[in-house]
Amino acid sequence: MKITISVAQMDVSFGKPAENFARIESFVAQAATEQADIVVFPEMWNTGYDLSRFNDIADVNGLQTLHVFKALAQKYHIMIHTGSVATKRGNQFFNTTYIIDENGELLSTYDKVHLFGLMHEDEFLTPGSKKDQFEVKGVPATSVICYDIRFPEWLRTLSLNDSRIIFVPAEWPTPRMPQWRTLLAARAIENQSFVVGVNRVGADPENRFGGNSVVIDPLGNNVLYLGHEEELKTVTIDINATDKVRGFMPVFADRRPDLYE
Numbered sequence: 001m002k003i004t005i006s007v008a009q010m011d012v013s014f015g016k017p018a019e020n021f022a023r024i025e026s027f028v029a030q031a032a033t034e035q036a037d038i039v040v041f042p043e044m045w046n047t048g049y050d051l052s053r054f055n056d057i058a059d060v061n062g063l064q065t066l067h068v069f070k071a072l073a074q075k076y077h078i079m080i081h082t083g084s085v086a087t088k089r090g091n092q093f094f095n096t097t098y099i100i101d102e103n104g105e106l107l108s109t110y111d112k113v114h115l116f117g118l119m120h121e122d123e124f125l126t127p128g129s130k131k132d133q134f135e136v137k138g139v140p141a142t143s144v145i146c147y148d149i150r151f152p153e154w155l156r157t158l159s160l161n162d163s164r165i166i167f168v169p170a171e172w173p174t175p176r177m178p179q180w181r182t183l184l185a186a187r188a189i190e191n192q193s194f195v196v197g198v199n200r201v202g203a204d205p206e207n208r209f210g211g212n213s214v215v216i217d218p219l220g221n222n223v224l225y226l227g228h229e230e231e232l233k234t235v236t237i238d239i240n241a242t243d244k245v246r247g248f249m250p251v252f253a254d255r256r257p258d259l260y261e
């Protein structure tokens, strides 16, 4: 099974959802032109980390995100991983991913589980408590958000359900780019899965963000690697590579969960 993935490495206007929403369609249109099955956006691109203004700018119940992306998915007949957006539900705020299929149907919703204290998420956001599991062209997949990749036990838990692709939208700051690459490669190797990491570029008042979005194969090799500019790139992966690796070295079968608690 082959899956073509477009990575939308976008810049984000700080605290300006209208400006950010206005730029989304061109990425989806380019991905469709490049015959992608799915296009993937970075983390919290609707607002950036303008956390103290979330009461005014977070997407209430994700309605705008869902409305815009469902329409784009139908118009371009393409599956969309929305990256993540700041959402408001009741009086709480979340960092939320939506997965929408090529017919505009919502497949899954995920709220970031591990909140990132260094960028004050823990002061403003409520953490999620559910897994994200869905299929891309019939292939089991999962998704986390940015800081979540520092918790291998969480990605392992998500991968135990036969997942073959792990999606990782991010706003990963420039000083820690070597860690971004190493952690993503490790998660790919240990879970014998493809990893799709999509980071933003540009800057906000406190941080610069390093891009270097990447698609990594189950052996830890980069099959797509972006620089530091805003751009969309596309790659086709062959999911059979996960069967080959898992057949050659049966890590999942060799686990000793009886020792892990």
Ligand SMILES: O=C(O)CCC(=O)C(=O)O
Pocket: 043, 116, 119, 145, 146, 147, 148, 150, 170, 171, 172, 173, 176
């Ligand atoms: O873990 C890191 O170094 C970066 C995490 C991050 O930027 C985030 O979760 O938004």
